[in-house]
Amino acid sequence: MKKNTVQKDLPLGLYIHIPFCRSKCAYCDFYSLAGAEERMDDYCRALERHLAEVAPQAECHKADTVYFGGGTPSYLGAERLCRLLGSIRKLYKVDKHAEITLEANPDSATDRKALKRLRKAGFNRLSLGVQSMDDALLQTIGRIHTRQQVQEAVAAARKAGFKNLSLDLIYGLPGQTMEGWEKTLSDAVGLHPEHLSCYGLKLEEGTPLYRRQGELTFPDEDMQADMYLYAVEFLKQCGYEQYEISNFAKPGFASRHNLKYWLMQEYAGFGPGAHSDFGNVRYGYARDLERYLKGELVLQESETVDSDEREREYLMLRLRTVQGVDPREFEYRFRQRFAPLAALLQQCAREGLAEQDGNGWHLTAKGFLVSNRIIGLLQDELAREKNRRLEAAARGDYRVV
Template sequence: MRPLGLYLHIPFCKAKCIYCDFYSLPHSEEKMDAYTAALQRDLIRWADQAKGHTVDTIYFGGGTPSYLGADRLCRILETVFAHYRVDKNAEITTEANPDSAREVSALRQLREAGFNRISLGMQSASDDELRLIGRVHTHKETVEAVHAARAAGFDNVSLDLIYGLPEQTMAHWRENLQAAIALEPEHLSCYGLKIEEGTPLDRKKDALRIPDDDEQAEEYLATVELLEKAGYAQYEISNFARPGRESRHNLKYWTMQEYLGFGPGAHSDFGGRRFAYARDLNAYIKGEEHLSESACPAEREREEERVMLALRTARGLDLSALKEDTRDAEAVLEECAHHGLSKKENGRWRLTPQGFLVSNAVIVRVLEALSL
């Protein structure tokens, strides 16, 4: 049986953060029941096509899945169990915002239903930074959420943080990292702030002091060093984990395994076809299948992506596994190694933390050398 990941998009949130470009909708609580039913409907509709697969990861992302409430989340997961072959050791994750993940009873309900991993949107340990970017929680609530998750039986907790926030200094970022480490999560995702066009942050950027690229680079390198000392190995540009606690679902994306996405804005790569639902909640609830994209990538395109994604991970790239003549690509990576940007370990080329900072440029050169 082939492995399969399922992604369930929960587009609801209490408030929209000023940097957010994901499909998420505040003030739409009245549609939660209808949307839950729509997800169940589509899960059932796709089940026959997934009969040859075993689901080994399930990921509820958003938006804010915890804002949907434990009852609805459990109903959706029950539908998956009822209609799909789910591996007994499947990784089942829900994202959560700390303010809506502090009740032990609700978290225990999720844990007993089968959820075994929780990813909390900490973002910062500074209440001033949180307020500035429009987050609705406090650091105290993050601490309470982690403790509640442990009390409910979750032994796999991930925290998300953002560096390069408005007005942030290196000292502030180090304090955020230390506060996250003190909570002893199994996994950390650390993302550099990106100003997406059309977001409130894009409109306010000129009135704020936002760390520039050089400052973000310094914060990134400090992150890798500090987390390594704390026992978190970097396994992808932005992701760090204790041994064996890497996000198995996200690894599917980086290793080009199959996954099915459900909900407006959700993407899929299944049966050789890539497609995404339009960002339209009402149409999705009505059962109108509007796709924002649909394509069957050629093998050459897949190969290009395989190279690009491999060089984003610590596992790196095995040039000998490629069909192309790799001598020029080997020369490029050897040159990068001379400058401290890459290294070869166990027959695989991987980028160093310094190399990850300029990964786009390195990847372009490697792809050109491979004539991809």
């Protein structure tokens, strides 16, 4: 008789939320706080308590990605960041080849000595929030860095030994023209990053930019679409492979941590506002720094994810990737027929929105522009198919089931 075996070293991503910023950007809806520097040390202690509390649940896991996001994690300073990473290594099994990412604003990432210390501590991927290479646009959206500081940060990172560098860019900014977007892309590529993220601006309710939309001129939907399609083609010509709607990388440099989200792999988040999908439970912590500092891990949401939700999630997340959906994997994993979904995707293919290859179905660049509509139609069809199966079972017609 075989003994039950416990799986070991299951891959796990760790997300560490750092909510501090030097100033709040006009478009930002993330949980971040400006002018709270005096709470940084208390926050680091609270994070270490939180990490220690969750660690026993991860005994069978090995962290293969660690991601410090924010906020502006680099604003925390090298000493605190290195201490936090050291605590993670003590509390968790961390793969020796783990991808360890630090988000940074260019204005707080020009100190080569600090960057060298971070690199020596184990941070091996730097993600710079560039957003634009136009100083006037940067001022309009409340960014406090300049184009020159972007160049200085990249140079400092390279001298410090970072060989995996990512730049975040935004298109659809107020007053932005196609020519301006083309120049930002060209300037960014000229810095030779290994990875680029290109996000369309979303006006989030409650942000300063949302309140000012009546006095500012934004590119319309058609212009935003043209900007996106230009980025896809231009970056392809420059040797960047698109692997997700908004993400492009040189071969071998796709963000392993970000892919965990799209491929439905496990990740655990720490800090107020952080989210997790761990142990088949999806949960998020309340955006409340003061309660977190007191050691109160207040859940804003928590749900055990059932198979129906995982099916819908699979379609939504996989169709954000260039890899797309594998019908064989879908049927094996969820015991559901893919044929009704394939019929819809074939219609999308006739409209130039989807393509079929040897591994399954994926959306085209044009399809990505309307991905929410396509995914919604597929999820509706999935629900209808389930209802047909249930009705057939109730009739005793198991040929349909």
